[in-house]
Amino acid sequence: MSTFSGSKPKFSQIREKFPDLLFGKDPVVKKTLFLTLLLLTLPALCFSASAESPAPAASPAPASVLQELLSRAGSDGGDASLPRVIDRIHDPDACPDFAFSGEDDLLEIWFPPIRDQDAAIFLYQGQVWMLDCGDERARLDTVPLLKYLGIDHIDRLINTHPHHDHLNGLYSIDEAAPVGELLVCFPEGETAHMAAAMEYCKGNGIPVGTFGDEEILSMGDGLVTFTAWLKCSEDETLNNRSAAFMVGYGDASFLSLADIELPGQQQLADALDPAALKADILRYPHHGKQHMVSALYRAIDPDLVIVTNAPRLYEMKDASRFLDYRHASVAYTYRNSHVLHLTTDGTRWLCEELAFDPTPWLPAELPTELPTDLPAELPAEAE
Numbered sequence: 001m002s003t004f005s006g007s008k009p010k011f012s013q014i015r016e017k018f019p020d021l022l023f024g025k026d027p028v029v030k031k032t033l034f035l036t037l038l039l040l041t042l043p044a045l046c047f048s049a050s051a052e053s054p055a056p057a058a059s060p061a062p063a064s065v066l067q068e069l070l071s072r073a074g075s076d077g078g079d080a081s082l083p084r085v086i087d088r089i090h091d092p093d094a095c096p097d098f099a100f101s102g103e104d105d106l107l108e109i110w111f112p113p114i115r116d117q118d119a120a121i122f123l124y125q126g127q128v129w130m131l132d133c134g135d136e137r138a139r140l141d142t143v144p145l146l147k148y149l150g151i152d153h154i155d156r157l158i159n160t161h162p163h164h165d166h167l168n169g170l171y172s173i174d175e176a177a178p179v180g181e182l183l184v185c186f187p188e189g190e191t192a193h194m195a196a197a198m199e200y201c202k203g204n205g206i207p208v209g210t211f212g213d214e215e216i217l218s219m220g221d222g223l224v225t226f227t228a229w230l231k232c233s234e235d236e237t238l239n240n241r242s243a244a245f246m247v248g249y250g251d252a253s254f255l256s257l258a259d260i261e262l263p264g265q266q267q268l269a270d271a272l273d274p275a276a277l278k279a280d281i282l283r284y285p286h287h288g289k290q291h292m293v294s295a296l297y298r299a300i301d302p303d304l305v306i307v308t309n310a311p312r313l314y315e316m317k318d319a320s321r322f323l324d325y326r327h328a329s330v331a332y333t334y335r336n337s338h339v340l341h342l343t344t345d346g347t348r349w350l351c352e353e354l355a356f357d358p359t360p361w362l363p364a365e366l367p368t369e370l371p372t373d374l375p376a377e378l379p380a381e382a383e
Helices: 011-017 027-052 062-073 077-081 142-148 170-176 192-203 262-271 294-300 314-325
Strands: 085-087 107-111 119-124 127-133 156-158 182-184 208-210 216-219 224-229 244-249 252-256 281-283 304-307 330-332 338-344 349-355
Touching (some): 119 142, 262 294
Parallel strands (some): 252 281
Antiparallel strands (some): 107 338, 216 224
């Protein structure tokens, strides 16, 4: 027979059955009995509560959960866990089993071993574009890479602004791989370098076109796009007015900020929605010579930063601190016997630093007025 009447024991009943023990004067006995009785009555209390409460909704089956996750991840299926940017520059063993399927056309971006100048080579569906072409040193860095890659022509050369370190490589590049078209965004007489380039194009039959703010240039079948942004006011410096380009292919994005400095960066950030500025890879502005506007960098939120300069230069200490503070993954274009190679199928990037020896393609006689060696690197404490 149960000690307690009814299906749900109550503490009033406990008081009636054990008046002397539970509510006596001995504290040890009182605590011990109270805990014992509480443990004995818990199962009954829990059973009663579960009987009176409505049953919770059934959890989805594991298969349903997996199906939901796959639908959110897209069509990648098993590849959904891979990062957007596979960085084998800093970790050569990153995602060792990853390889492009070969079913999609690939966009490739090659950076010559350049320092304090800008040049990038874009390959897609047999077309060759360049974004800037460096300076007089192009014959020592960009031309050897073009020859190494077997490139014998440039379909389109885009100039972001007419400073010598973005435009004066035209002459040696055109000699090695004839340029089909030059696109500019400044008047012909903006600088002496621009005027000389225009005169050269006229004399060598190179068509010259123009582009403006928000203009979209399409490469190949049109799936690769270059969107130009010219957001800076006319009263700013030439660097600040240089053209930024957002290169897009599917879900992959690459942003080049040319030589835009702090005033131009602020105006760019103010003019565009932050979502429009998001990019997987950032070509850092002005060869890494200063920090960036924080709001602009936060909006870009890059997985990889490319700096068109040598690492650990004293002139880059401000940018180095800025990037270190943000734990950025940074790759430099000017490295001994290496070039940067970025490839995407429109979904993911594979970023590598590949061995490259320019010696077989260098001029027979090296010009003594052009630097050919790496600058002395500073010790870490000098950064």
